[in-house]
Amino acid sequence: MIILKIGGSILTKKDAPESEVDSVNLKRIALEIKKSLDNSSKELVIVHGAGSFGHPPAKKYKIGQSFDKDEYPQKRIGFCEIQNAVKKLNMLICEEFISHGLPVIAVPASSFITANSKRITDGNLDIFKKYLSKGFIPIIYGDVVLDEDLEFCVISGDQIIQYLASNLNPSKVVLGTDVDGVYNKNPKTHDDAVFYERFSSIEDLDALEGTTNIDVTGGMVGKIKELLYLADLGIESKIINAEIENNIYKVLENDDVKGTVISRSK
Numbered sequence: 513m514i515i516l517k518i519g520g521s522i523l524t525k526k527d528a529p530e531s532e533v534d535s536v537n538l539k540r541i542a543l544e545i546k547k548s549l550d551n552s553s554k555e556l557v558i559v560h561g562a563g564s565f566g567h568p569p570a571k572k573y574k575i576g577q578s579f580d581k582d583e584y585p586q587k588r589i590g591f592c593e594i595q596n597a598v599k600k601l602n603m604l605i606c607e608e609f610i611s612h613g614l615p616v617i618a619v620p621a622s623s624f625i626t627a628n629s630k631r632i633t634d635g636n637l638d639i640f641k642k643y644l645s646k647g648f649i650p651i652i653y654g655d656v657v658l659d660e661d662l663e664f665c666v667i668s669g670d671q672i673i674q675y676l677a678s679n680l681n682p683s684k685v686v687l688g689t690d691v692d693g694v695y696n697k698n699p700k701t702h703d704d705a706v707f708y709e710r711f712s713s714i715e716d717l718d719a720l721e722g723t724t725n726i727d728v729t730g731g732m733v734g735k736i737k738e739l740l741y742l743a744d745l746g747i748e749s750k751i752i753n754a755e756i757e758n759n760i761y762k763v764l765e766n767d768d769v770k771g772t773v774i775s776r777s778k
C-alpha cells in the first residue's frame with residue numbers, strides 16, 4: 513500500500529487572499545495518478561494539506577492555543593468554520609479525482625480522530641482497511657480535531673501521514689511538495705542551499721526556518737519532524753517535487769525521481 517501526500521502548496525494558491533484551488537496542478541496530478549493506476553492496480557491512500565483554505569481561519573481563531581472559559585463559544589464556531597473550509601477544499605479535490613474515474617472516498621480526520629496537546633492519540637483506521645479492500649482510495653486531509661488538553665486543535669496532513677504510516681504498514685510513503693526535497697536551508701530564499709538526497713537528522717538544517725509562507729502547521733520543519741519519527745520506526749519516506757510534471761506518476765511507477773529520502777540510516 514502506498515501513502516501519498518499532496519501538499520497544500522501544490523493544490524492551493526497559498527499566497528492568494530481568498531482560498532483558491534490550483535486547478536492546473538490538481539487536474540494534472542489527478543491524471544498522473546489515474547495513468548499509474550491504469551497501468552497496474554495499487555492500494556493507495558491520499559493525504560492532502562489544507563493550504564490557503566485552512567490556515568487563515570486557523571490563525572484567526574488561534575485554534576490550538578489555550579483560552580478562557582468565556583471564549584469557548586467563539587472557539588467552537590471557529591472550529592466549525594475551519595472544518596467547513598478544509599472540507600470545501602477536499603470536496604473540490606474529490607470532484608476532480610472522481611471526474612477522472614478515481615474512486616476516492618473522503619475520511620475526514622475531524623470525524624474520527626482525537627488528540628492530546630496537538631498530537632493524535634486516537635483514530636480507528638479499520639474503515640481505511642475496509643475501503644482499501646474494496647478498491648477505494650481513502651482520502652484524508654489537514655483538519656481540526658478535538659483535543660483532550662486544549663479542547664480543539666489543528667492537525668497537519670504531515671502529522672496524519674505519520675499516524676497512518678505508523679499504523680497501516682505501507683510499502684511506500686511519498687510527500688509531494690513545491691521544492692525538490694530537503695535542503696540545509698530554505699531553497700526559495702537561499703540560492704546557495706545544499707540539497708540532501710538522504711536526510712537523517714534535524715541538525716542537518718542550518719536554520720530552522722518554517723516555510724516561505726507562515727504556516728500554522730510548521731511547514732518543512734514540521735514535515736521533517738514527523739518523517740524522522742517514522743524513520744525511528746524503520747519506515748522510510750520520500751519528499752519529491754509535485755510541481756514537476758510526471759513526478760507523481762513516476763514515483764507511483766517506482767521510476768527514479770529526484771527527492772529526499774528521510775531515513776535514520778545514511
Ligand code: ADP
Pocket residue numbers: 518519520521522561563688689690691693694695696697698699700717721722723724725727730731732733
Ligand atoms: P506543503 O504545503 O507542500 O506541505 P510547505 O509549504 O508546508 O509544504 O513546505 C514546503 C516549503 O518549505 C517549501 O516551499 C520551502 O520554501 C520551505 N522550506 C523551508 N525550509 C526548507 C528546507 N530546509 N528545505 C526545503 N524546503 C524548505
